[in-house]
Amino acid sequence: SSKKLTAPLKLIANKIKSVNFHERNEEIIWETRDEIGLLTGEYNRMLKKLEESKLALSISEKQSAWREMAKQLAHEIRNPLTPILLNV
Numbered sequence: 001s002s003k004k005l006t007a008p009l010k011l012i013a014n015k016i017k018s019v020n021f022h023e024r025n026e027e028i029i030w031e032t033r034d035e036i037g038l039l040t041g042e043y044n045r046m047l048k049k050l051e052e053s054k055l056a057l058s059i060s061e062k063q064s065a066w067r068e069m070a071k072q073l074a075h076e077i078r079n080p081l082t083p084i085l086l087n088v
Contacts, residue, residue, distance in 0.1 A: 008036045
């Protein structure tokens with residue numbers, strides 16, 4: 001019946017709508033290897049890629065912050081006023 005098809009599609013649509021970059025997203029568990037199973041499999045792969053992208057972005061942001069701190073520190077060390085200010 002059409003309800004057998006529309007219920008899983010509504011579930012998938014609701015899961016897609018609720019995808020959030022800042023939170024952990026739940027995969028869809030679908031036991032059968034039918035068209036809905038293929039669709040949920042692709043959704044789950046998308047979530048896995050999203051998690052990998054979030055991790056890569058987090059690492060990149062941390063590296064960028066460390067580089068900025070290193071630049072500022074190097075600037076302070078090279079700045080000729082630094083030794084004078086330290087002695088005062």
